[in-house]
Amino acid sequence: MFKFVQIYLKAKNILLKICHQYSLFMKFILIHLLLVCPHFLFSQEQNWGFEVRQKAGFLAAHRGTITHVPQRIGLPFELVWYYKPSGNKKWHKTYRLPEQGITLFHGSVGNDSILGKFTGLYGFVQIPIIRPTPHFRLDWQFGSGLGFTPKIYDPITNPKNIAIGSHINGMMCLGIYSKYYFGRNKVSLGIDITHFSNGSFSVPNLGINMPYISVGYARDIGKIKPNQRLIPLQEKYNKWNFGATAIFVLKESYADNPKKYPVYGLNMHARKVFRPKVGMEVSLDLISKQAIKAYFPEIPKTQWEIFQMGVFAAYLLPLDHFHFVFGMGVYIKDKFVPEDPVYHKIGMRYQFNNGLIAQWVLKTHFGRADYLEAGIGYSLPIKKQKK
Numbered sequence: 001m002f003k004f005v006q007i008y009l010k011a012k013n014i015l016l017k018i019c020h021q022y023s024l025f026m027k028f029i030l031i032h033l034l035l036v037c038p039h040f041l042f043s044q045e046q047n048w049g050f051e052v053r054q055k056a057g058f059l060a061a062h063r064g065t066i067t068h069v070p071q072r073i074g075l076p077f078e079l080v081w082y083y084k085p086s087g088n089k090k091w092h093k094t095y096r097l098p099e100q101g102i103t104l105f106h107g108s109v110g111n112d113s114i115l116g117k118f119t120g121l122y123g124f125v126q127i128p129i130i131r132p133t134p135h136f137r138l139d140w141q142f143g144s145g146l147g148f149t150p151k152i153y154d155p156i157t158n159p160k161n162i163a164i165g166s167h168i169n170g171m172m173c174l175g176i177y178s179k180y181y182f183g184r185n186k187v188s189l190g191i192d193i194t195h196f197s198n199g200s201f202s203v204p205n206l207g208i209n210m211p212y213i214s215v216g217y218a219r220d221i222g223k224i225k226p227n228q229r230l231i232p233l234q235e236k237y238n239k240w241n242f243g244a245t246a247i248f249v250l251k252e253s254y255a256d257n258p259k260k261y262p263v264y265g266l267n268m269h270a271r272k273v274f275r276p277k278v279g280m281e282v283s284l285d286l287i288s289k290q291a292i293k294a295y296f297p298e299i300p301k302t303q304w305e306i307f308q309m310g311v312f313a314a315y316l317l318p319l320d321h322f323h324f325v326f327g328m329g330v331y332i333k334d335k336f337v338p339e340d341p342v343y344h345k346i347g348m349r350y351q352f353n354n355g356l357i358a359q360w361v362l363k364t365h366f367g368r369a370d371y372l373e374a375g376i377g378y379s380l381p382i383k384k385q386k387k
């Protein structure tokens with residue numbers, strides 16, 4: 001155990017030095033990773049194991065300007081450490097004992113000469129969708145963390161790389177995995193989409209989207225607990241809750257200058273959790289994105305003219321205080337239309353007992369990152385009443 005602690009502390013110091021020069025976006029994800037990893041690695045849970053996955057996929061050219069980048073099939077591998085909770089918390093039982101863990105990603109994303117080989121580390125949760133027998137299970141996964149590539153855009157040495165503008169990037173992975181158990185062993189077949197982006201802190205940043213299929217083998221090493229068909233807890237949520245989140249981040253524009261512009265935002269929301277696994281959010285987004293000044297800079301612009309307003313609706317997946325967010329919005333005030341009229345958000349949020357909110361949500365326009373909504377807010381606590 002002492003050796004593992006030494007390795008973790010050394011890796012933490014290296015990552016902190018690497019990310020010292022990067023954005024609030026990178027630091028926010030890094031802090032998230034450093035907080036989550038020790039919880040996983042040094043947990044007192046006894047039911048844990050390792051998995052090895054081989055993946056194969058292709059780079060999805062989500063913009064016409066990126067069609068020259070995909071060249072061949074990407075063949076990365078993943079090394080996964082996971083553990084299964086004991087079921088001592090309500091949300092464990094509600095989600096039928098979800099697996100949690102850390103994944104090390106390494107390999108090709110379809111073009112080694114332009115994009116390089118990526119190395120990533122992300123924490124994840126796998127939630128059972130169905131478990132019809134003790135030997136078979138179908139899981140849904142969400143993970144986030146950091147990725148590194150040695151090759152980025154350079155106007156002289158690497159001008160074709162218009163997808164990635166920084167060595168360190170945020171990483172997200174969404175997937176579905178089918179698993180067959182036999183004793184302490186299991187085999188898996190999965191499909192996922194893996195995304196790398198720096199939230200437009202450094203441009204160009206069209207981002208990388210990689211659909212993958214994977215096959216894997218895993219072995220439980222710790223104590224084995226019998227698979228149980230747990231009935232989710234039934235809770236009744238009577239009221240909508242209201243709040244607001246303030247957002248600040250830096251981003252570059254696509255103008256020919258390296259200047260970083262601030263983004264100020266305010267998200268005013270109404271949220272309701274209808275059942276333990278089903279929630280909804282509607283919100284009004286107020287956005288002051290100073291990078292709009294760099295779009296057609298010859299046109300004078302006032303602060304009111306660059307001010308954007310949008311309406312947004314999302315599906316929430318609540319895991320106790322921790323929520324996953326998936327949604328879409330449309331601008332109702334956007335004079336210059338620097339991007340698409342529709343935007344999307346995917347990310348995570350944590351609500352404390354006192355109503356404070358911490359969130360990291362990636363805002364995109366059809367696969368192209370706009371910026372990361374790193375924010376702090378307040379929400380009236382949700383009042384629950386058991387049936």
